[in-house]
Amino acid sequence: MAGDTENELASVVASAQELLKWEETLGGNGFPASDAPPPQLDVGEDAGDIRARLAVLSDEAAACTGCELHRERTQSVFARGNPETDLVFVGEGPGYHEDQQGLPFVGRAGELLDRMVAAMGYDREGVYICNVVKCRPPENRTPLPTEAQACSRFLIPQLELVRPKAIVALGRCAAENLQVAPPAGRWRGIWGEWRGIPVMPTYHPAFLLRSPQFKKPVWEDLQAVLKVLNRQPPRR
Numbered sequence: 560m561a562g563d564t565e566n567e568l569a570s571v572v573a574s575a576q577e578l579l580k581w582e583e584t585l586g587g588n589g590f591p592a593s594d595a596p597p598p599q600l601d602v603g604e605d606a607g608d609i610r611a612r613l614a615v616l617s618d619e620a621a622a623c624t625g626c627e628l629h630r631e632r633t634q635s636v637f638a639r640g641n642p643e644t645d646l647v648f649v650g651e652g653p654g655y656h657e658d659q660q661g662l663p664f665v666g667r668a669g670e671l672l673d674r675m676v677a678a679m680g681y682d683r684e685g686v687y688i689c690n691v692v693k694c695r696p697p698e699n700r701t702p703l704p705t706e707a708q709a710c711s712r713f714l715i716p717q718l719e720l721v722r723p724k725a726i727v728a729l730g731r732c733a734a735e736n737l738q739v740a741p742p743a744g745r746w747r748g749i750w751g752e753w754r755g756i757p758v759m760p761t762y763h764p765a766f767l768l769r770s771p772q773f774k775k776p777v778w779e780d781l782q783a784v785l786k787v788l789n790r791q792p793p794r795r
Protein backbone atom coordinates (compact mmCIF):
# COMPACT_ATOMS: atom_id res chain seq x y z
CA MET A 560 0.00 0.00 0.00
CA ALA A 561 2.82 2.38 1.01
CA GLY A 562 4.62 1.39 -2.21
CA ASP A 563 1.52 2.31 -4.27
CA THR A 564 1.35 5.71 -2.63
CA GLU A 565 5.06 6.29 -3.23
CA ASN A 566 4.73 5.30 -6.88
CA GLU A 567 1.73 7.55 -7.30
CA LEU A 568 3.58 10.42 -5.64
CA ALA A 569 6.64 9.85 -7.84
CA SER A 570 4.43 9.91 -10.92
CA VAL A 571 2.75 13.17 -9.84
CA VAL A 572 6.15 14.75 -9.11
CA ALA A 573 7.55 13.61 -12.48
CA SER A 574 4.52 14.99 -14.27
CA ALA A 575 4.71 18.30 -12.36
CA GLN A 576 8.43 18.60 -13.16
CA GLU A 577 7.72 17.96 -16.82
CA LEU A 578 5.02 20.63 -16.81
CA LEU A 579 7.35 23.07 -15.05
CA LYS A 580 10.08 22.51 -17.63
CA TRP A 581 7.46 23.03 -20.32
CA GLU A 582 6.28 26.29 -18.77
CA GLU A 583 9.89 27.51 -18.38
CA THR A 584 10.68 26.91 -22.02
CA LEU A 585 7.40 28.36 -23.29
CA GLY A 586 8.19 31.92 -22.34
CA GLY A 587 6.00 34.18 -24.44
CA ASN A 588 7.15 32.69 -27.70
CA GLY A 589 5.24 29.48 -27.99
CA PHE A 590 6.33 25.89 -27.94
CA PRO A 591 9.96 25.09 -27.39
CA ALA A 592 12.25 23.85 -30.07
CA SER A 593 13.98 20.51 -29.67
CA ASP A 594 17.29 19.24 -30.94
CA ALA A 595 16.27 15.64 -30.29
CA PRO A 596 17.00 13.21 -33.13
CA PRO A 597 13.97 12.21 -35.19
CA PRO A 598 12.31 8.99 -33.98
CA GLN A 599 12.88 5.80 -35.88
CA LEU A 600 9.85 5.11 -38.02
CA ASP A 601 8.51 1.78 -39.12
CA VAL A 602 8.44 1.64 -42.89
CA GLY A 603 5.86 -0.75 -44.23
CA GLU A 604 6.58 -3.08 -47.13
CA ASP A 605 4.27 -1.17 -49.44
CA ALA A 606 5.51 2.33 -48.49
CA GLY A 607 6.28 3.15 -52.13
CA ASP A 608 2.82 2.07 -53.17
CA ILE A 609 1.25 4.21 -50.45
CA ARG A 610 3.27 7.24 -51.55
CA ALA A 611 2.23 6.62 -55.15
CA ARG A 612 -1.44 6.38 -54.22
CA LEU A 613 -1.20 9.55 -52.14
CA ALA A 614 0.43 11.31 -55.10
CA VAL A 615 -2.50 10.27 -57.30
CA LEU A 616 -4.95 11.63 -54.70
CA SER A 617 -2.97 14.86 -54.49
CA ASP A 618 -3.14 15.26 -58.28
CA GLU A 619 -6.87 14.63 -58.17
CA ALA A 620 -7.30 17.29 -55.48
CA ALA A 621 -5.34 19.73 -57.64
CA ALA A 622 -7.90 19.32 -60.41
CA CYS A 623 -10.94 18.90 -58.17
CA THR A 624 -14.06 21.04 -58.60
CA GLY A 625 -16.07 19.08 -56.07
CA CYS A 626 -17.14 22.14 -54.07
CA GLU A 627 -17.22 25.91 -54.37
CA LEU A 628 -13.83 26.30 -52.70
CA HIS A 629 -12.07 25.49 -55.96
CA ARG A 630 -13.18 28.86 -57.40
CA GLU A 631 -10.87 31.09 -55.34
CA ARG A 632 -7.95 28.79 -54.66
CA THR A 633 -4.49 29.51 -55.99
CA GLN A 634 -3.81 25.80 -55.67
CA SER A 635 -5.01 22.89 -53.59
CA VAL A 636 -3.05 22.01 -50.45
CA PHE A 637 -2.84 18.28 -49.91
CA ALA A 638 -0.32 17.49 -47.16
CA ARG A 639 3.23 17.77 -45.93
CA GLY A 640 5.47 15.43 -44.00
CA ASN A 641 6.13 11.73 -43.89
CA PRO A 642 3.29 9.30 -44.71
CA GLU A 643 5.31 6.51 -43.07
CA THR A 644 4.78 8.00 -39.64
CA ASP A 645 2.88 6.93 -36.56
CA LEU A 646 1.41 10.40 -35.96
CA VAL A 647 -0.88 12.54 -38.11
CA PHE A 648 -2.16 16.05 -37.45
CA VAL A 649 -5.40 17.14 -39.11
CA GLY A 650 -6.26 20.84 -39.26
CA GLU A 651 -9.16 22.76 -40.72
CA GLY A 652 -8.17 24.18 -44.09
CA PRO A 653 -5.46 26.17 -45.87
CA GLY A 654 -5.00 29.86 -45.07
CA TYR A 655 -3.40 32.58 -47.19
CA HIS A 656 0.21 31.36 -46.94
CA GLU A 657 -0.76 27.74 -47.43
CA ASP A 658 -2.79 28.63 -50.53
CA GLN A 659 0.20 30.54 -51.91
CA GLN A 660 2.79 27.86 -51.17
CA GLY A 661 0.71 24.73 -51.64
CA LEU A 662 1.70 23.34 -48.24
CA PRO A 663 -0.33 23.10 -45.01
CA PHE A 664 0.68 24.95 -41.84
CA VAL A 665 3.41 27.21 -43.19
CA GLY A 666 2.37 30.55 -41.61
CA ARG A 667 2.71 31.60 -37.96
CA ALA A 668 0.33 28.84 -36.86
CA GLY A 669 2.49 26.41 -38.82
CA GLU A 670 5.61 27.59 -37.02
CA LEU A 671 3.88 27.02 -33.70
CA LEU A 672 2.75 23.56 -34.83
CA ASP A 673 6.36 22.77 -35.76
CA ARG A 674 7.41 23.69 -32.21
CA MET A 675 4.67 21.48 -30.80
CA VAL A 676 5.90 18.63 -33.00
CA ALA A 677 9.52 19.23 -31.93
CA ALA A 678 8.50 19.36 -28.26
CA MET A 679 7.02 15.89 -28.72
CA GLY A 680 10.38 14.63 -29.97
CA TYR A 681 9.55 14.46 -33.67
CA ASP A 682 11.37 15.98 -36.58
CA ARG A 683 9.30 18.55 -38.51
CA GLU A 684 9.11 16.16 -41.45
CA GLY A 685 8.67 13.11 -39.23
CA VAL A 686 4.90 13.52 -38.95
CA TYR A 687 2.16 13.86 -41.56
CA ILE A 688 0.05 17.03 -41.64
CA CYS A 689 -3.12 17.67 -43.62
CA ASN A 690 -6.45 19.48 -43.43
CA VAL A 691 -10.16 18.68 -43.60
CA VAL A 692 -10.51 20.70 -46.82
CA LYS A 693 -7.78 21.02 -49.42
CA CYS A 694 -8.72 24.46 -50.78
CA ARG A 695 -8.68 27.77 -48.93
CA PRO A 696 -12.07 28.97 -47.68
CA PRO A 697 -12.62 32.69 -48.46
CA GLU A 698 -11.47 34.99 -45.63
CA ASN A 699 -10.20 31.88 -43.83
CA ARG A 700 -13.71 31.07 -42.65
CA THR A 701 -14.53 27.65 -41.24
CA PRO A 702 -15.35 25.18 -44.04
CA LEU A 703 -19.06 24.57 -44.51
CA PRO A 704 -20.30 21.06 -43.69
CA THR A 705 -21.05 20.53 -47.40
CA GLU A 706 -17.47 21.48 -48.30
CA ALA A 707 -16.00 19.22 -45.64
CA GLN A 708 -18.27 16.43 -46.81
CA ALA A 709 -17.22 16.94 -50.43
CA CYS A 710 -13.53 16.92 -49.47
CA SER A 711 -13.84 13.77 -47.39
CA ARG A 712 -13.26 11.98 -50.71
CA PHE A 713 -9.63 12.95 -50.11
CA LEU A 714 -9.30 13.01 -46.34
CA ILE A 715 -10.70 9.51 -45.78
CA PRO A 716 -8.42 7.64 -48.23
CA GLN A 717 -5.52 9.86 -47.15
CA LEU A 718 -5.84 8.79 -43.51
CA GLU A 719 -6.57 5.20 -44.49
CA LEU A 720 -3.37 5.07 -46.55
CA VAL A 721 -1.15 6.65 -43.89
CA ARG A 722 -2.89 4.65 -41.17
CA PRO A 723 -1.00 6.21 -38.20
CA LYS A 724 -1.12 4.94 -34.63
CA ALA A 725 -2.65 8.22 -33.46
CA ILE A 726 -4.27 11.32 -34.93
CA VAL A 727 -4.31 14.79 -33.37
CA ALA A 728 -7.36 16.78 -34.49
CA LEU A 729 -6.44 20.48 -34.41
CA GLY A 730 -9.53 22.53 -33.62
CA ARG A 731 -13.22 21.82 -33.39
CA CYS A 732 -13.73 21.62 -37.16
CA ALA A 733 -11.22 18.78 -37.50
CA ALA A 734 -12.58 17.07 -34.39
CA GLU A 735 -16.15 17.25 -35.68
CA ASN A 736 -15.22 15.95 -39.10
CA LEU A 737 -13.37 13.03 -37.55
CA GLN A 738 -16.50 12.53 -35.46
CA VAL A 739 -14.78 12.83 -32.11
CA ALA A 740 -16.46 16.04 -30.89
CA PRO A 741 -20.02 16.32 -29.63
CA PRO A 742 -22.15 19.06 -31.28
CA ALA A 743 -21.96 21.09 -28.06
CA GLY A 744 -20.00 21.06 -24.84
CA ARG A 745 -16.44 20.08 -24.04
CA TRP A 746 -14.49 18.36 -26.76
CA ARG A 747 -10.79 19.17 -26.19
CA GLY A 748 -8.67 16.51 -24.53
CA ILE A 749 -11.23 13.71 -24.80
CA TRP A 750 -10.00 10.68 -26.71
CA GLY A 751 -12.12 9.50 -29.62
CA GLU A 752 -11.59 7.01 -32.42
CA TRP A 753 -11.65 7.23 -36.19
CA ARG A 754 -11.85 3.86 -37.96
CA GLY A 755 -9.95 2.19 -35.15
CA ILE A 756 -7.28 4.93 -34.81
CA PRO A 757 -7.16 6.88 -31.50
CA VAL A 758 -7.88 10.57 -32.05
CA MET A 759 -6.95 13.32 -29.59
CA PRO A 760 -8.87 16.55 -30.21
CA THR A 761 -7.04 19.68 -29.09
CA TYR A 762 -6.88 23.39 -29.83
CA HIS A 763 -5.70 24.70 -33.20
CA PRO A 764 -2.30 26.50 -33.18
CA ALA A 765 -3.98 29.60 -34.66
CA PHE A 766 -6.21 29.73 -31.58
CA LEU A 767 -3.16 29.30 -29.33
CA LEU A 768 -1.51 32.31 -30.97
CA ARG A 769 -4.50 34.38 -29.87
CA SER A 770 -4.97 32.64 -26.51
CA PRO A 771 -1.54 31.44 -25.30
CA GLN A 772 -2.94 30.63 -21.86
CA PHE A 773 -4.29 27.41 -23.39
CA LYS A 774 -0.87 26.05 -24.33
CA LYS A 775 -0.68 24.16 -21.05
CA PRO A 776 -3.80 22.00 -21.63
CA VAL A 777 -2.66 21.40 -25.20
CA TRP A 778 0.69 20.14 -23.93
CA GLU A 779 -1.18 17.80 -21.60
CA ASP A 780 -3.12 16.49 -24.62
CA LEU A 781 0.10 15.98 -26.56
CA GLN A 782 1.65 14.16 -23.62
CA ALA A 783 -1.36 11.83 -23.58
CA VAL A 784 -0.73 11.17 -27.28
CA LEU A 785 2.93 10.35 -26.58
CA LYS A 786 1.81 7.89 -23.93
CA VAL A 787 -0.44 6.07 -26.43
CA LEU A 788 2.51 5.99 -28.85
CA ASN A 789 4.82 4.70 -26.13
CA ARG A 790 7.11 7.68 -26.48
CA GLN A 791 8.66 10.09 -23.99
CA PRO A 792 9.05 13.82 -24.66
CA PRO A 793 12.76 14.62 -25.20
CA ARG A 794 14.82 15.93 -22.27
CA ARG A 795 15.43 19.66 -22.46
Ligand code: SF4
Pocket residue numbers: 620621623624625626627628629635692693694706709710711713
Ligand atom coordinates in the same frame (compact mmCIF):
# COMPACT_ATOMS: atom_id res chain seq x y z
S1 SF4 B 1 -12.00 21.72 -51.05
FE1 SF4 B 1 -11.81 19.56 -51.59
S2 SF4 B 1 -13.77 19.00 -52.53
FE2 SF4 B 1 -13.60 21.26 -52.55
S3 SF4 B 1 -12.72 21.76 -54.53
FE3 SF4 B 1 -11.04 21.63 -53.07
S4 SF4 B 1 -10.29 19.50 -53.25
FE4 SF4 B 1 -12.34 19.58 -54.18
